[in-house]
Amino acid sequence: NAGVTQTPKFQVLKTGQSMTLQCAQDMNHEYMSWYRQDPGMGLRLIHYSVGAGITDQGEVPNGYNVSRSTTEDFPLRLLSAAPSQTSVYFCASSYGRTGDTQYFGPGTRLTVL
Amino acid sequence: GDSVTQMEGPVTLSEEAFLTINCTYTATGYPSLFWYVQYPGEGLQLLLKATKADDKGSNKGFEATYRKETTSFHLEKGSVQVSDSAVYFCALRGPFYGQNFVFGPGTRLSVLP
Numbered sequence: 001n002a003g004v005t006q007t008p009k010f011q012v013l014k015t016g017q018s019m020t021l022q023c024a025q026d027m028n029h030e031y032m033s034w035y036r037q038d039p040g041m042g043l044r045l046i047h048y049s050v051g052a053g054i055t056d057q058g059e060v061p062n063g064y065n066v067s068r069s070t071t072e073d074f075p076l077r078l079l080s081a082a083p084s085q086t087s088v089y090f091c092a093s094s095y096g097r098t099g100d101t102q103y104f105g106p107g108t109r110l111t112v113l
Numbered sequence: 114g115d116s117v118t119q120m121e122g123p124v125t126l127s128e129e130a131f132l133t134i135n136c137t138y139t140a141t142g143y144p145s146l147f148w149y150v151q152y153p154g155e156g157l158q159l160l161l162k163a164t165k166a167d168d169k170g171s172n173k174g175f176e177a178t179y180r181k182e183t184t185s186f187h188l189e190k191g192s193v194q195v196s197d198s199a200v201y202f203c204a205l206r207g208p209f210y211g212q213n214f215v216f217g218p219g220t221r222l223s224v225l226p
Contacts, residue, residue, distance in 0.1 A: 004156075031211060042218040043157075043202070050211040058213070090156055096211040099145040099164035104156035 002026050006091050006105035013081040013112045021076040021108050023091030031094045032074040033058070033102075034066065036087040043090070049074055050096060081112045115140040119203045119217035126193055126224050134188040134220045136177075136203035144205040146170075146179050146186040151200045151219070160188075160201070193224045 007022045025032065033048040045058030049068040063085060065077040074093075078085060088109050094102040119136040126132060138146065145164040149157040161170030166181035175190045186203060203217040 033213070043216045045213060048213060092157075092214075098206050098208045098210075098212065099162065100206075101147075101159045101162065102206075102214055104149075104158065106156050 004091055004093055004103050004105035006089075006108050008108060009106065010109050011111070013078070013110065015081060015083060015112060017081050019078050019081065021078075021089055021091075021110075023074045023076065023105060024072050025074075025091075025093040025103070026072065027093060027103065028071060029093035029095055029103075030071070031096045031100075031102075032068065033092050034064070034074070034076045035090045035092065036060065036085075037090060037107075038087050046076065046089075078110075083112050086110060086112045115144065115205060115207060115215045117203050117205055117215055117217035119201075120220055121218050123221040123223060126222070128195055128224055128226050129192045130224075132188070132190040132193045132197075132222070134201055134203075134222070136186045136188065136217060138184050138186065138203075138205050138215075140184075140205055140207060140215075142208040143181070144207050146177070147204040147206070147214070148175070148177055148186070148188050149202040149204060149216075151202065153199070157202060193222070195224045195226050198222055198224045 004025045034046040035043040047066040049055045091105040094100045116139045147162045148160040150160045151157045161172040163170040163179035169178045200219045
């Protein structure tokens with residue numbers, strides 16, 4: 001089991017560029033989510049999905065798009081990068097029941113200049 | 114909405130000291146409760162969890178008891194080690210299928226030799 005994998009590990013973008021952060025899991029989890037972690041801000045939920053074809057917005061969705069065409073993959077797209085999107089991004093997955101553990105990927109550190 | 118409050122720290126202790134990190138929550142219904150740990154440069158990983166009132170979660174010498182009457186889930190360890198230095202997050206997940214996790218702001222722990 002690879003668990004939750006994320007690519008790339010590091011990325012530098014210029015303002016206005018677009019890119020996709022990749023996330024995949026091999027545990028057949030229905031629930032997947034994206035968080036951003038900023039110093040002193042804890043984790044903030046960007047988007048989440050409760051199954052293939054179903055996505056919804058979290059706390060801070062502006063400037064980001066997601067899709068869930070398969071159970072395994074949940075990519076996060078930055079449409080037009082801004083310096084305010086400089087952050088560490090974590091993808092996570094779990095089964096959907098209340099007591100199910102959420103597993104996190106290793107993170108992508110993004111810098112927008 | 115649901116929320117989690119925890120002491121933000123930083124907390125600095127000497128090796129072999131007793132650790133308590135307080136966590137209280139507000140939630141509708143009966144959530145499951147979690148403690149996650151994040152070591153430098155890594156993603157979050159589950160430390161322990163409890164899914165119903167009076168349950169005690171334990172792992173690696175850490176313990177926390179689900180107290181419904183005080184809506185608390187305080188993390189304790191009897192004797193901390195330098196290797197316990199990390200950020201600790203308290204979290205909850207509501208009782209219904211597919212609900213999101215709600216995280217506290219995290220508590221940074223530094224253990225000095």
